[in-house]
Amino acid sequence: MNISLPLILVNFKAYSQGTGANALKIAKDADLVFKETGVNIGVAPVATDIRMISESVDVPVFAQHVDPIEPGSHTGFLTVEAVKEAGAIGSLVNHSEHRLRLADIDVCINNLRKAGLVSVVCTNNEIVSSAAAALNPDFIAIEPPELIGTGIPVSKAKPEVVTGSLEAVHKVNRNVIVLCGAGITTGDDVYAALKLGTRGVLLASGVVKAKNPFDVLMSMAEAVIKVEE
Amino acid sequence: MNISLPLILVNFKAYSQGTGANALKIAKDADLVFKETGVNIGVAPVATDIRMISESVDVPVFAQHVDPIEPGSHTGFLTVEAVKEAGAIGSLVNHSEHRLRLADIDVCINNLRKAGLVSVVCTNNEIVSSAAAALNPDFIAIEPPELIGTGIPVSKAKPEVVTGSLEAVHKVNRNVIVLCGAGITTGDDVYAALKLGTRGVLLASGVVKAKNPFDVLMSMAEAVIKVEE
Amino acid sequence: MNISLPLILVNFKAYSQGTGANALKIAKDADLVFKETGVNIGVAPVATDIRMISESVDVPVFAQHVDPIEPGSHTGFLTVEAVKEAGAIGSLVNHSEHRLRLADIDVCINNLRKAGLVSVVCTNNEIVSSAAAALNPDFIAIEPPELIGTGIPVSKAKPEVVTGSLEAVHKVNRNVIVLCGAGITTGDDVYAALKLGTRGVLLASGVVKAKNPFDVLMSMAEAVIKVEE
């Protein structure tokens, strides 16, 4: 894996504001911020937008999901091969809005790694984070589901969940990089998340539904720089 | 709906031979055959290839699946809006490899129609076909699951399933156009399917895994012309 | 099928008030009301309580769900055979809290019928009701999901959904008996439901979470008698 850290990873979900032409615009904002600040910003658009975006920007593009299948006779499912050919360099796995079976998370992580792609496994609490760590993904993003979309950052509301999960993950597997998710909407939230020891954030509406995504991303990148100094 | 009939609809599934650059090649073959013969050929690539293909060919592009959701906070799912923005003019619904809940088929058909997109609902037997007809999709594709991928055409192995389903569908809803699926691999199969009264075929491996997809599509288009004469 | 109509069908769900010893108590209340009034009351307890209850009462016992499988190598799923051996005379199918795939509803209805058991398919709107009717179940219970558990009876809040669904069902299949669900909590609601032309009700919390289930059931039975006079 060769992803510059810290990482600000923006999940476009199925928001209208993050689909099609709107998705491309936000991805270009991310690209600009990256080029101005050097802070790494990943974008995770819907499957239909992956290729268009990866051909238009230099920041890393992630799939929001891959299915635990091999290429073959499957209709309406996404192989790692398909998202890789479209230009994705990794994928979210087991997002709280798209939970997977335990054995399938293992398959997805392996399929991604075999293809040279990065896995970002989402988890909801300390114990599930330590289980996910045993599966050896590249990243784990801690997102207490009750905070997703609330604008209440987990880094402030439940810092002990973040630090507890960090510890739980690293006790099982020191190689896993931990991101902080759920409720992240400002540069301050990013600053707090990094100060707790995580190596980045996973967020969605805070950027995608912002009036000015560029400004939000810029303030987050500045927070990253401030922490790294 | 404004789709020229009969329709040869090719599901690329998650085959390596139908993903990425390979998908584009088959879509261009379909485009050539369409332009030479005037016979309508639809292509249904994986989600990540929809935009690239719809920007490159004039034949209609279908999604293989849409999720029964509205735009919003959903991760790794496909809205009708997303596939439409990418250039799809319709979608398969309830393929035998991606069965949906009854109420969700209703939602998908409605979401597609509201967006001006075409629904092709797959069914497995007469009684399920008549239930699907009650939901008022644009198309129903009859595919006895036991014949899918076998190369044994339902039009020959079980013509009574096709004619029975046609009758069952039209008894409930005269507006639904019926396609014949499962085991279609040759021009002869297409000929037989149309002779039974269907208005087209849904097929996959017969074209996607063929040595020469162009030749197969051409022989199928010729069979269509022969029936229509 | 040999079920006396009208039918008051009580779904015990997974309520604590309707599980184990509590379930047996409500079932005995139903049995008493049936014996005093002659009005048929079915009970649908959780799987683990079916045998105990069917051995203790004379009213018909339904499963809340059966899986679309044959006996064999399946773990933690319920065959029709298992619920029949335990004494159930039928099953709910496709409850709004347990939606099934279209093709699986077909399988469940067939498996139940082959075993001599009754199917009660739940639906959420007119068009889905007419699709369900095409599958030829014994009963269809119309339950607009937005009213379930609200105490607002569909028979009052949306009578046009009930009459529309009745008509839609019978246009497709005259043999299907229609029940009215969602929000039924009083004898008045039952009276209104029957007056709209349905042949019974499907309800849950109105009885199971009542202070005195016997009294509620008795007032409902009296409403049935009043309509039938």
Add this chain to the structure above:
Amino acid sequence: MNISLPLILVNFKAYSQGTGANALKIAKDADLVFKETGVNIGVAPVATDIRMISESVDVPVFAQHVDPIEPGSHTGFLTVEAVKEAGAIGSLVNHSEHRLRLADIDVCINNLRKAGLVSVVCTNNEIVSSAAAALNPDFIAIEPPELIGTGIPVSKAKPEVVTGSLEAVHKVNRNVIVLCGAGITTGDDVYAALKLGTRGVLLASGVVKAKNPFDVLMSMAEAVIKVEE
């Protein structure tokens, strides 16, 4: 938890030979073998048979599955409360025929423990076993899916999977008791499984579909005694 080890745990699945009256007969065989030999034999019948069997025998009864829910408005699902009231002392979780989402396995283990019930989480390989161990269940049963129902015992065909999983589990969590599943049909298989360091076996068809379940169980119990000497 207070379960005597080693444990022979028999999953009755949805086999006709293990449902209803047949289930009771096998459970009584298990009871007899237990009473003659002192070797602990658990039985896991379908939900509808749990109460009947737990009232008839002294050996521990397990559910084959519990749903990750609290008591309440759920139709056709099984709470821990329901299986406990019926007499179960534990449950299989995440059987290869009933895989669960990672976060739901966590919920099931917690719900079982809070109710004083035992969890037996099934896993398919070393890495998934170590993830399951992080969730702190009482038992983990290793069952390579490709061997289930084959009669080829994992203890012979892939002893390294068993020993590797044992080690992987105990590296993460020393408290978890490991059972050996998949392909166990004879006393020899049980002997081999225990010799590899597991504390029991999980099996199904080897007993349930045997001509004489009593004899098979007796030979397995004798194998346990032989190892324990």
